[in-house]
Structure formats: C-alpha cells, structure tokens
Amino acid sequence: MxxxxxxxxxxxxxxxxxxxxxxxxxxxxxxxxxxxxxxxxxxxxxxxxxxxxxxxxxxxxxxxxxxxxxxxxxxxxxxxxxxxxxxxxxxxxxxxxxxxxxxxxxxxxxxxxxxxxxxxxxxxxxxxxxxxxxxxxxxxxxxxxxxxxxxxxxxxxxxxxxxxxxxxxxxxxxxxxxxxxELNEDLKNAHFDTIFRLSEAAECRDKETANHIKRVSHYSRLLSEKLGWSPEACELIFWSSPMHDIGKLGIPDAILQKPGPLTPEERAVMEQHTVIGALVLKDSSIPVIAKSRIVALTHHEKYDGTGYPQKIKGEDIPLEGRIVALADVYDALSSKRVYKPPMPEEKVISILKEGKGTHFDPVLIELLLENMKKIAEIREEFSDKESDYDNFLNIKTIDLKTLLKQER
Amino acid sequence: MxxxxxxxxxxxxxxxxxxxxxxxxxxxxxxxxxxxxxxxxxxxxxxxxxxxxxxxxxxxxxxxxxxxxxxxxxxxxxxxxxxxxxxxxxxxxxxxxxxxxxxxxxxxxxxxxxxxxxxxxxxxxxxxxxxxxxxxxxxxxxxxxxxxxxxxxxxxxxxxxxxxxxxxxxxxxxxxxxxxxELNEDLKNAHFDTIFRLSEAAECRDKETANHIKRVSHYSRLLSEKLGWSPEACELIFWSSPMHDIGKLGIPDAILQKPGPLTPEERAVMEQHTVIGALVLKDSSIPVIAKSRIVALTHHEKYDGTGYPQKIKGEDIPLEGRIVALADVYDALSSKRVYKPPMPEEKVISILKEGKGTHFDPVLIELLLENMKKIAEIREEFSDKESDYDNFLNIKTIDLKTLLKQER
Missing domain, CATH: 3.30.450.40 (GAF domain)
Known part of the structure; x- marks a missing residue:
C-alpha cells in the first residue's frame, strides 16, 4: 500500500x-x-x-x-x-x-x-x-x-x-x-425502556392504560414531523411526552380516583400534578428530562389562556406543551376509559374543531385533521385490550415462579 | 512516514x-x-x-x-x-x-x-x-x-x-x-438520572425522602464491593436498587399511608408491592431493568424463609435481593422518618445482629459491621434535611415563573 x-x-x-x-x-x-x-x-x-x-x-x-x-x-x-x-x-x-x-x-x-x-x-x-x-x-x-x-x-x-x-x-x-x-443504540433503548415502564406504572394509579402513553407519544411525534421539525427534535418530543402526567404521583388516591366530579378544592389539588411533574423533572441538563419538564408543566394550558397552572396563552405556551395537550385530549376522547366508551370519530373531530383557537393551537388542529389517516393507524396499532384495564388488579393470579427467572 | x-x-x-x-x-x-x-x-x-x-x-x-x-x-x-x-x-x-x-x-x-x-x-x-x-x-x-x-x-x-x-x-x-x-457517559448518566428521579418521585407517596434511595444504592454497592464483585457488577446493583419499591405505585394510599398498624388483609395487599414491582420491570433484556426486577421481587425475603412474597430461604434468595434487604432495613432503622427519630447506632447494630441468619444473610451482616465507618460516611453524605420530609406538600409556595425556564 x-x-x-x-x-x-x-x-x-x-x-x-x-x-x-x-x-x-x-x-x-x-x-x-x-x-x-x-x-x-x-x-x-x-x-x-x-x-x-x-x-x-x-x-x-x-x-x-x-x-x-x-x-x-x-x-x-x-x-x-x-x-x-x-x-x-x-x-x-x-x-x-x-x-x-x-x-x-x-x-x-x-x-x-x-x-x-x-x-x-x-x-x-x-x-x-x-x-x-x-x-x-x-x-x-x-x-x-x-x-x-x-x-x-x-x-x-x-x-x-x-x-x-x-x-x-x-x-x-x-x-x-x-x-x-450498537452500544449507543443499546444505551438509548435502555433509557427509553425505563421512561416508558415507569411512566406507564405511574399512569396505572389513574386507571389509564399503558397504551395511552404510547399513543400520545406517537401522536406528538407525528404532529412535530408535520410541523417540519428536525428528526432529532421529533425524537425528543417522542421520548419527552410519556412523562407528561408523572406529577400525578403526588396526587392523593381520594382525588385521583374519585368517581364523581371534583369539588373546586379537589380540582385545585388535581391541577397541581403539572407543577409536581415539573418539580420531579427540574434542574436537569439532560435534553429528554429538560423537555419532559416543559411538557409536564404546560400540557394543560389552553390557547386562550384559560388553562392551568400558569394561565399563559397562545405562543407563550411552549410548542411542545401545545402538541402534547392536543395529543392527550384527542386520545382521552377517542379511546375507551373504565368510565366511558370511546367517542365516535365525528364527535371527537367536532369537539376538537370547537376548541380551535380557544383550547388548542389552530395550526396543530389543522395538522391533526389533515392527518387523520395516520392518526387512525397509530390508534389501531396501540389499541387497548380488555385486560389492559385492570393491570394491577389481578396480581393474585400471577404465578410467582415464572416471575423469578434468575438472570445472573 | x-x-x-x-x-x-x-x-x-x-x-x-x-x-x-x-x-x-x-x-x-x-x-x-x-x-x-x-x-x-x-x-x-x-x-x-x-x-x-x-x-x-x-x-x-x-x-x-x-x-x-x-x-x-x-x-x-x-x-x-x-x-x-x-x-x-x-x-x-x-x-x-x-x-x-x-x-x-x-x-x-x-x-x-x-x-x-x-x-x-x-x-x-x-x-x-x-x-x-x-x-x-x-x-x-x-x-x-x-x-x-x-x-x-x-x-x-x-x-x-x-x-x-x-x-x-x-x-x-x-x-x-x-x-x-463522552457521549457514552452522557447516555448512561441520562438513563440513571431518569431512574433516580422517577424512583424518588414514587417513594414520595410513601413519605420516604429522596436520599433514602441514594443511601440504599450506596450501601448496596459497598456490600457488593466487599463481596469482591467486579466493578461492572457493583455498578449494576448500584443502579438496580433504586427501583426496589417501585411496586408501591400499585398500593392504595389508604394502606400505604395508614398511620397505625395494618390489618392482616391490608398487610397482604402491602406485601404485593414486591410482585407489582416485578411486573412493572418484567421481560426486559436490559441488564439494569432485569436486575431491578429481581431486587424488587426479592428484597423482602428473609434468610430463614419467613419473608415474602415467595418465602424462599438462604441461598435461594438472589444475592442482590439479600443485599438490598439489608441495606433497606439498615437505612430504615438508622434514619429519621416522619413517624420516628433515627435509632441510636448501638441499637441498630444489636437489631441487625439479632437478625443474623434469620432475617439477614450472615455473611452480609459481617461485611456491614466490618465497614461501619464507610457506612457512616455514606449516611452523612446523603443525610436528610428537614425540608426533604414534605417534598410535595409545599408546592403552593413555589414560584411558577422560576419553574418555566424554557430551554428550547
């Protein structure tokens, strides 16, 4: 040579x-x-x-x-x-x-x-x-x-x-x-596996299903892609949105799981899950955690300033907060919950349209409506099974021995 | 050339x-x-x-x-x-x-x-x-x-x-x-930051302090080092022990936060936090998650087979479960809780010695007692401040604006 x-x-x-x-x-x-x-x-x-x-x-x-x-x-x-x-x-x-x-x-x-x-x-x-x-x-x-x-x-x-x-x-x-x-990929996957597992576990107190989190992540990434964000930025919101409700860890069962409507005092406590989430995720130089904190804090703000906890409005609400807000509400309406069946698609769309410019960023609403086919595909791919609704409730039937495969 | x-x-x-x-x-x-x-x-x-x-x-x-x-x-x-x-x-x-x-x-x-x-x-x-x-x-x-x-x-x-x-x-x-x-280090740190944050957040429902988790991690690593484990294995138990109580997410407030003693039925529910933890962490090929699952499942077993949930005994209990069991109990005794002051050191030691071979692995008890100086250093370094005891309770006093530094 x-x-x-x-x-x-x-x-x-x-x-x-x-x-x-x-x-x-x-x-x-x-x-x-x-x-x-x-x-x-x-x-x-x-x-x-x-x-x-x-x-x-x-x-x-x-x-x-x-x-x-x-x-x-x-x-x-x-x-x-x-x-x-x-x-x-x-x-x-x-x-x-x-x-x-x-x-x-x-x-x-x-x-x-x-x-x-x-x-x-x-x-x-x-x-x-x-x-x-x-x-x-x-x-x-x-x-x-x-x-x-x-x-x-x-x-x-x-x-x-x-x-x-x-x-x-x-x-x-x-x-x-x-x-x-490959080592890099393994390290990233390990991190994201942990984010999903623990976010899912936290959501279960709220009787949300594990797939709720996955759907919201996918909807959020789709919206960010349609906004023309870089692949890295789209990836970041995908991994930041699972922890949007992590602050519910700090909300008492009595309020979180109350079957009927909340009193004004209870509502005030419930709304603090946004701030508690931001506290759990505060002061981190790690991009996914820093972004998660913004999402946790701002995903209940509304475009017209009537949301919480800061009542900020419009462009003052970080875009990732506006994205997850829409993804979260869309998923709540369109999927089954223990207390309600899924809402028919036309009804969901009409509610979202009503909220355009008041509850939701009008640009994002348009992007969502333009991409209903892809949204439906995500909904299908991560649809809930009956057994997902009582994740932690049937532990008595689990075989302990199969749980203890000792990998040492 | x-x-x-x-x-x-x-x-x-x-x-x-x-x-x-x-x-x-x-x-x-x-x-x-x-x-x-x-x-x-x-x-x-x-x-x-x-x-x-x-x-x-x-x-x-x-x-x-x-x-x-x-x-x-x-x-x-x-x-x-x-x-x-x-x-x-x-x-x-x-x-x-x-x-x-x-x-x-x-x-x-x-x-x-x-x-x-x-x-x-x-x-x-x-x-x-x-x-x-x-x-x-x-x-x-x-x-x-x-x-x-x-x-x-x-x-x-x-x-x-x-x-x-x-x-x-x-x-x-x-x-x-x-x-x-450096990228590798960043990715690892990001993962471990997430594990600590979310584990800490989960512990707060139980009125444990964030430092409890850190102390248990450090005690566990120290014991594994003294057992002569490889640096990698010691690192792994350090990062696996924070999630030992993650299953408490599935335990109702009414039981988790009950001030008085639990009824037998309530105790049975409480003990399921080990199994719930294993479920949260199941089926992962990621070393830290797989190891965390074993720790979560087995950290309440006792050496003589009177623990839970499987009532396994002695060497049948995975060593990492035995290590975290001892670290966890030592920390519970030696630190302040909302309901009790810290126990004096002699009292802690006498309780641990009493449990040698019944509650605890006798080898590990010896290692702990031989290394009380290092244990005390860890306890000092991660000692609880008064404000740590009401982490989520004082959120009304937090300035929202300082929380929302928008890093975009």
Whole structure:
C-alpha cells in the first residue's frame, strides 16, 4: 500500500468512528468501500450468534433502474443461518475473505455456491465478488462486507489484490464502529425502556392504560414531523411526552380516583400534578428530562389562556406543551376509559374543531385533521385490550415462579 | 512516514476507538503517545467552552519517585482558562502544535511561557515538550495532548519531526474516541438520572425522602464491593436498587399511608408491592431493568424463609435481593422518618445482629459491621434535611415563573 492508500484508510477510519447512527454508519461503510474498489453494489450482514442479518445494501445499477422507493423494497432485511454454503457464511466460519473473479465459474467442489435467484428476479448480472469478514478486536467475525462487480469502463472486472488489502484494513475499523453504534443504540433503548415502564406504572394509579402513553407519544411525534421539525427534535418530543402526567404521583388516591366530579378544592389539588411533574423533572441538563419538564408543566394550558397552572396563552405556551395537550385530549376522547366508551370519530373531530383557537393551537388542529389517516393507524396499532384495564388488579393470579427467572 | 508507522497509527486508532470508558481511554492515549515518542511524561486537557480541564497524566520518573498513591494526588484535576499564555492554551487558540526543544529557552517575546512551579515543587526537570491540539471532524480543538521529555539513553532530548507527524495523525482519532466515550457517559448518566428521579418521585407517596434511595444504592454497592464483585457488577446493583419499591405505585394510599398498624388483609395487599414491582420491570433484556426486577421481587425475603412474597430461604434468595434487604432495613432503622427519630447506632447494630441468619444473610451482616465507618460516611453524605420530609406538600409556595425556564 502506498502513502495515499494509508491516508485514505485513516480518513475512512475517522469518518466511520464519528458516525453513531447504525444505519447511517452501514451506508457510509458501503459507500466508502464502493469508492475505494469501484464496486457497483455491496451489502453488509451483521452476525448475531448463529445467524446473519442482512442489514444494508447499495447498488448503483439497480437504483438507476428501479428508483429509491422500489430499491428499499428490494433490499429488505432478512436473516440467514451462518453456514459455509453461502459465501458470506463461509467468510464468517473460516475468517477468510473470498475474492471471486466470476461467480459463474465457482467450482462445484467449493463449500459455497452462488445463488442466482436475486439476479434472475431483478435482471442483474453479478460477475465479480469480494466478500470480507469484519473482525473485532477479540478476533470474532461480527459482520460481513460483500462487494459486487468492480467496474472499469462500465464493465465488471475482478477485484484487485490491492482492493483486498485496503478493504481488509478498513473493515476492522468498520467492525468496531458498528459495535460502538450498537452500544449507543443499546444505551438509548435502555433509557427509553425505563421512561416508558415507569411512566406507564405511574399512569396505572389513574386507571389509564399503558397504551395511552404510547399513543400520545406517537401522536406528538407525528404532529412535530408535520410541523417540519428536525428528526432529532421529533425524537425528543417522542421520548419527552410519556412523562407528561408523572406529577400525578403526588396526587392523593381520594382525588385521583374519585368517581364523581371534583369539588373546586379537589380540582385545585388535581391541577397541581403539572407543577409536581415539573418539580420531579427540574434542574436537569439532560435534553429528554429538560423537555419532559416543559411538557409536564404546560400540557394543560389552553390557547386562550384559560388553562392551568400558569394561565399563559397562545405562543407563550411552549410548542411542545401545545402538541402534547392536543395529543392527550384527542386520545382521552377517542379511546375507551373504565368510565366511558370511546367517542365516535365525528364527535371527537367536532369537539376538537370547537376548541380551535380557544383550547388548542389552530395550526396543530389543522395538522391533526389533515392527518387523520395516520392518526387512525397509530390508534389501531396501540389499541387497548380488555385486560389492559385492570393491570394491577389481578396480581393474585400471577404465578410467582415464572416471575423469578434468575438472570445472573 | 513509513509503512510500519502507518500500521502503528491504524492499530492505535482501532485500540482507541474500542475503549468506551473515558478515564481508561485517556490513559491509553497517553501510554500510546509515550510508546511512540519515548516521552517520560504526558498530560491531556479537555476543552470545554473557554476552559481547559486537566484530565489525565502519566509520568514515569515521578511514578518511580513517589509511588502510585502519592502520584494520584500530584496529578489531581484542575481547570485553567483557554488563553495563549499557557502552551496548552496556545495550541487551542491557534490550532497549531508546539515542539519545544528546551522550555528554558522559550524567548520572552513568545505569547506563552513555561511555568516552572510544578518542577520546583516535585523536583522534576522538564526539558523538551510536544504540545498537540486534538481536533475533531468539525475542525474544533477539543483537547490538548502535552508530552514531556523525549528520552534517549536516559536523557531528555528534543521531540523529532517524525514524532510530530505520528502524534498529529493519531490525535484526530483520539479526539473522536474521546467524544464517543463522552457521549457514552452522557447516555448512561441520562438513563440513571431518569431512574433516580422517577424512583424518588414514587417513594414520595410513601413519605420516604429522596436520599433514602441514594443511601440504599450506596450501601448496596459497598456490600457488593466487599463481596469482591467486579466493578461492572457493583455498578449494576448500584443502579438496580433504586427501583426496589417501585411496586408501591400499585398500593392504595389508604394502606400505604395508614398511620397505625395494618390489618392482616391490608398487610397482604402491602406485601404485593414486591410482585407489582416485578411486573412493572418484567421481560426486559436490559441488564439494569432485569436486575431491578429481581431486587424488587426479592428484597423482602428473609434468610430463614419467613419473608415474602415467595418465602424462599438462604441461598435461594438472589444475592442482590439479600443485599438490598439489608441495606433497606439498615437505612430504615438508622434514619429519621416522619413517624420516628433515627435509632441510636448501638441499637441498630444489636437489631441487625439479632437478625443474623434469620432475617439477614450472615455473611452480609459481617461485611456491614466490618465497614461501619464507610457506612457512616455514606449516611452523612446523603443525610436528610428537614425540608426533604414534605417534598410535595409545599408546592403552593413555589414560584411558577422560576419553574418555566424554557430551554428550547
């Protein structure tokens, strides 16, 4: 390898290790590998125990032929077992790369063979392949990078030995970057799992179902997407809305679970759940907690200033508070509660329209109404089952032994 | 640079990007930089806005002279402003490296100067220095790597131009690895912040203080350390114990907050908080949640099998359940509650000793008693203030405006 190649590998390493989003990272690995080798196409498999998951794919010819939408469908994820029979599996089992000049000439004595089904289905002509195991620092093969058709003057030719060297060298960095991105995802998921579990548990005192929280999160994200927010901002409101009612932890059962209407004094106590929520979540530099605090405090304000606890109005109400306010009320009206059946859709819509500009932000109402189809899909996906309504009430019937699987 | 140098940089890059623990990473960066340049010592500053934080340091001569304990004291962290007056600050402001053959010959016309205070204090003789900015992909200087005294045949000589090249090249990878490790820490902290906040909020219904949870976490970690568990396992129980009483969310106020003794029926309901907690935390592949479930379910079992909910005994009770059981009871006895003053230490100890082998794991009792000094330090550090006892009760006095700092 020459100095230019080395510098390229270093640069690629730095580019890969600064990408934390797994799917963007895989795409970057593929595009860098294509750049370096002139490959027309490429795919990445990730190895999980005895399975390989097809996770990412790029193909210039097919993209041109079918366009990006159809392409997504063509390269849908699938899972195959790790065996020597596939070329990718062979590299996992042996830890060795395969550089094949023409897949049609693979001898029948080889452990692996080329499956022409994909080529036939999509009218593609696979000739040369470079299949490289991605190996982590413990020497384990954690993935496979599979490149197809090194192009020269518009024709597929064999991958060069110099390609092998460069790709092998950067594939270790790729393996580590993938592990890092997966660790990141795990940490995020752990955090969000906790937010959902504890928010759900808190809601159960109020006889709300666990799915209520999920629906409100999804409705809120949908509205923020339609407002044109960045993906990160939409993600943030998705994870901030579950804790909107966390302050109900501080409201006595006698008021929270009172069957009839509340007296003015009881109502005043009940309304404090917004402030208690803000107290639980105060003084945090963590974005999702800081945002949750704003949502908890402001999700009962009304657009005309008649809400609570601060009676602020219009644009003075943080937009995330206005979003969750609408999502929360929409869900309360449109779903079953222990004390009421779900309201028919026309009725819900007419109530929301009535509240446009008084209770609700008029822009958000319009966005909601324009997207009723997507809203209905979310409602369906997270619909409540009968058993959801008495979550904590049937604990006597639970088998303790099944609860105690000791994972140590 | 030759092929060997390049391969070394690649290997260093891979070693750095697979280290997620920040302090281990900084140490690794320093030791690799020492290897490559023969430097006797080195330090790393991290840049945070207009400040530089001295974060890590290694020095072979001083380590030999003073030993590891004293060394820790010598290289304690400190913060200095980013200005051109210090050499590290100069590299941050200009983005350029400094390669100084002898710090005593820095001309007085230079922006920066060498401060001999450290050398005088510890009898060290700084001669040559290589000070290199660590630059991230956006071109920002996020840290400084400062190397001291390149050694040849036991004598400090100037750093070579080839050292400059190698260190500059690997310092970009170092900058990104540091950013990745910091991101990891942020994600973990965000998760743990949520666990503590929501666990504390849940405990407040029970008129427990927020510090109760913190003390139990610290006592539990201390016991696990004394059992000789790995740092990771000790960390895990620290973060799993806060949710031990999360199931109290499912217990009605009338029972949870009853001032007098409970009837047998009420007691049966109260005891279900262990099972409810396990339900809230069930079916998670996330280590901290899975462990929390075991703690929630088993922290009221007794060593002789007379606890609840499963009446399991001895070694059948998961060790983390036995640990938190002891930590929880110790804290209940030794701290003030709304209904009782703290119990005098001798009384607490005699009660615990009485429970050895009946209520508590005898090994754990011994470990606790052997470490009463550390236990007392934890109790002091997280002692309750008067105001902690009515957390949610004084919300009427809170200024709403201060609560609504809109961080958007």
């Amino acid at each position: 020459n100095e230019k190649d080395f510098q390229e590998i270093l640069d690629i390493g730095i580019a890969l290790s600064s990408e934390h989003d797994l799917s963007k990272l895989l795409d970057k690995i593929l595009s860098k590998a294509q750049e370096v080798t002139g490959a027309d196409g490429g795919s990445i498999y990730l190895v999980k125990k005895d399975k390989m998951i097809f996770k990412a794919s790029r193909n210039k010819t097919l993209l041109e032929k079918f366009g990006p939408e159809k392409m997504k469908e063509i390269v849908k994820t699938f899972v195959i077992p790790v065996t020597k029979k596939s070329m990718a599996g062979y590299t996992v089992v042996t830890g060795k790369l395969l550089n094949i000049s023409d897949v049609k000439n693979i001898p029948s004595s080889a452990d692996y063979s080329y499956d022409p089904a994909f080529d036939k289905k999509y009218g593609y002509d696979t000739v040369s392949m470079l299949v490289i195991p991605m190996i982590n620092r413990d020497g384990e093969v954690t993935g496979v990078l599979q490149l197809i058709n090194s192009m020269e003057n518009g024709h597929p030719v064999a991958f060069k030995t110099s390609h092998e060297k460069i790709i092998s060298s950067f594939s270790s960095q790729a393996a580590i970057s993938i592990a890092n991105a | 030759n092929e060997k140098d390049f391969q070394e940089i690649l290997d260093i890059g891979i070693a750095l990007s697979s280290e997620h623990d920040l302090s281990k990473l900084l140490d690794k960066i320093l030791s690799k930089a020492q290897e490559v340049t023969g430097a006797d010592g080195g330090s790393i500053y991290l840049v945070k806005k207009d400040k530089m934080i001295f974060k890590a340091s290694r020095n072979k001569t001083l380590l030999e002279k003073f030993g590891p304990e004293k060394m820790k004291e010598i290289v304690k962290t400190f913060v200095i402003p980013v200005t051109k007056k210090s050499m590290a600050g100069y590299t941050v402001v200009t983005g350029k490296l400094l390669n100084i053959s002898d710090v005593k010959n820095i001309p007085s016309s230079a922006d920066y100067s060498y401060d001999p205070a450290f050398d005088k204090k510890y009898g060290y003789d700084t001669v040559s220095m290589l000070v290199i900015p660590m630059i991230n992909r956006d071109g920002e200087v996020t840290g400084v790597l400062q190397l001291i005294n390149s050694m040849e045949n036991g004598h400090p000589v100037a750093f070579k131009t080839s050292h400059e090249k190698i260190i500059s090249s690997f310092s970009s990878q170092a900058a990104i690895s540091i950013a990745n490790a």
